[in-house]
Amino acid sequence: MTSISRKILPIITSLMLGITLTGATTMTMAQNTNPNLPVSMITQWDKTFAQSNQVEHRKVSFQNRYGITLVGDLYLPKNRGTHPLSAIAISGPFGAVKEQSSGLYAQTLAEKGFITLAFDPSYTGESGGQPRNVASPDINTEDFSAAVDFLGLQQEVDRNRIGILGICGLGGMALNAVAADTRIKAVATSVMYDMSRAMGYGVGDGKDRYSTKDRKAVQQYLNEQRWKDVESGTIHRSNHDIYVDQNGHVTAADRGLPEVLPENPHPVLKEFFEYYRMPRGFHQRSINSTGAWNTTMPLSFMNMPLLSYANEITIPTLIVTGEKAHSRYFAEDAFKAVGSKNKELLIVLNANHVDLYDNKARVIPFDKFTQFFKTNLK
Known part of the structure; x- marks a missing residue:
């Protein structure tokens, strides 16, 4: 194995708190101990991007099939007329919240004429689910699919014209969703990660990192942590990217991102740090900004490949990634696997992974996303 300094450092994490970056907030719902109800529903604008005067914003909630209440931000064009519009559900990146990248995508696409919904996945942000800091x-x-349920019940939405967009790790979930949910008419991803592959085989410089022996060592490490958690009655949290040395010894950092960048940091660590830990993208509820996932979280991903039925995806598919994104190989392999005859892979020149989170003035191809959804949500 190569040294940690040469390995891609992970997408990271944080303890969910119902407060804003700037301090006092107005809440329509306080912290709730019911495991399936929202953690909070903050009505004050607390995003990492400026509010648009072209878009109406509503705070909303809805349930998934497992009874977990999700919280989202609904964006509607102010000059939308009286006819139902096409709609897009948006989530990601993995470990982020809707006040970050997905909200920016949602608000910008609403400016282009769509009704959009940016939502926090279960167990994260303002959405419900216990324990916190879990992904599945x-x-x-x-x-x-629950976001599609919600959109399809809105009088402003044409339920026959709903698409979805997943960013980073939620890109793989989006592709997984459309392999099964026939109500979704078009899907796009931005700098997608296949999280099953990432956790099961490790994220490397353009290729998988773990050998079969490494994979088993990681599983052993995670299952030993299960014993510790159940014996102590507590949940240990750590970085979900786990390292295996030449002797099979497994380690994981106690948090995703450090408080301070080390000297000569890996370029990918620097990318994530400059977004999640700096004012540019920091948000108190974002796992990636302030904490870590539950240590045992990768187990289900290691055992359940997300893109097993990608060849059965037949709807229009747009996969966007950056030329210099460390995640580019995930997007290229997913593009090959998708069965649709109407599919496109767009590689944004000179862009790294995190550039496509928020750098819309320079790299995020919003005109391309707009064209794709307008063409395919008719």
């Missing part, structure tokens, strides 16, 4: 290939896939 099944439940988070279902979250997209």
